[in-house]
Amino acid sequence: MSSNEKERRELILRTHFENPELSHRDIGKMLGIVQSTVSRVLKRYFKNLTIDRKVKNGKNGCSVSEKDHKRVVKPFRRDPTSSVRDVANKLNLSSSFVQRTKQREGLRTYKVPNRDERQNMVGKTRARKLYTEMLTKPHCLVMDNETYVKADFRQLPGLLFFSAEDKFSVPEEIRKQKLSKFAKKYMVWQAICSCGKRSVPFVMTGTVNGQVYLKECLQKRLPPLLKQHEGPTIFWPDLASCHYSKDVLEWYEANGVTFLPKEMNSPNALELRPIEKYWAIMKQALRKNPKVVKSEADFKRKWISVKKKLQLDVVQNLMDGVKRKVRAYGRGLEV
Numbered sequence: 001m002s003s004n005e006k007e008r009r010e011l012i013l014r015t016h017f018e019n020p021e022l023s024h025r026d027i028g029k030m031l032g033i034v035q036s037t038v039s040r041v042l043k044r045y046f047k048n049l050t051i052d053r054k055v056k057n058g059k060n061g062c063s064v065s066e067k068d069h070k071r072v073v074k075p076f077r078r079d080p081t082s083s084v085r086d087v088a089n090k091l092n093l094s095s096s097f098v099q100r101t102k103q104r105e106g107l108r109t110y111k112v113p114n115r116d117e118r119q120n121m122v123g124k125t126r127a128r129k130l131y132t133e134m135l136t137k138p139h140c141l142v143m144d145n146e147t148y149v150k151a152d153f154r155q156l157p158g159l160l161f162f163s164a165e166d167k168f169s170v171p172e173e174i175r176k177q178k179l180s181k182f183a184k185k186y187m188v189w190q191a192i193c194s195c196g197k198r199s200v201p202f203v204m205t206g207t208v209n210g211q212v213y214l215k216e217c218l219q220k221r222l223p224p225l226l227k228q229h230e231g232p233t234i235f236w237p238d239l240a241s242c243h244y245s246k247d248v249l250e251w252y253e254a255n256g257v258t259f260l261p262k263e264m265n266s267p268n269a270l271e272l273r274p275i276e277k278y279w280a281i282m283k284q285a286l287r288k289n290p291k292v293v294k295s296e297a298d299f300k301r302k303w304i305s306v307k308k309k310l311q312l313d314v315v316q317n318l319m320d321g322v323k324r325k326v327r328a329y330g331r332g333l334e335v
């Protein structure tokens with residue numbers, strides 16, 4: 001190997017470790033190296049690294065056979081939306097082992113993007129404002145949102161994440177969100193907060209409008225959650241226009257609810273709003289019970305039973321990095 005080649009390999013590696021969020025394609029573009037070379041270099045590196053470690057540190061639990069690695073990687077190749085936890089359960093391995101192996105084999109986790117450049121610019125400005133004007137004071141952050149859940153739990157997808165060596169190597173229907181308009185579904189509204197509490201959910205069929213949101217979600221279900229707090233709370237609603245209607249703003253005012261003004265609420269910033277991950281966890285749990293729910297009441301019962309099983313610290317962990325992420329996003333960093 002010539003020294004030039006070696007330098008190029010080191011450059012690729014360094015760029016990858018300094019910017020773990022970049023895809024092989026992005027690294028290639030940045031360095032002016034074709035994507036296939038970047039992929040080959042990184043893949044070989046992760047593979048060799050494993051073998052090296054096996055020889056040197058066998059006793060530290062790293063003496064894992066090639067066969068185990070293949071077993072872990074296979075389910076992700078077959079279904080890029082598999083979660084680490086599901087694969088670990090299926091193979092009877094620990095989640096941390098699956099996660100580590102996945103990384104060593106060059107499989108990374110990508111988020112299905114949902115925001116354009118302009119929204120990104122607006123988002124950064126709003127996040128900066130939010131961090132400096134609200135989040136530096138002590139508070140418990142309360143977030144709400146709605147989601148739609150199919151009545152047929154077998155159809156629930158793990159929509160938000162997929163695993164691949166390169167995100168363009170998986171079919172488009174996995175990379176992008178599918179729209180299936182005709183399956184019967186329920187709308188669920190819920191609020192969650194940094195200390196792990198959750199509001200009573202509101203369930204209906206159809207779409208929530210401003211009046212329903214105000215009456216069912218804000219007036220009936222938000223105050224009981226806020227009252228469980230002794231210290232100050234900040235309510236961070238989803239950016240939908242019905243969450244900022246005149247009536248709603250008046251209600252916040254009249255009830256002394258400290259809320260995020262629209263000009264601090266970044267559009268489509270899923271990474272900043274872990275409630276999206278909360279939905280994903282709830283749906284994953286529902287999917288384990290392959291049933292078709294028959295009625296709103298039936299659905300509500302299932303949702304609440306899954307919610308009860310979910311530990312307080314799962315929600316706390318989800319909400320943990322919000323402040324740091326808002327700060328990073330406002331500075332133009334990847335979150």
Ligand SMILES: [Zn+2]
Pocket residue numbers: 140141193194195196197229
């Ligand atoms: Zn709280």
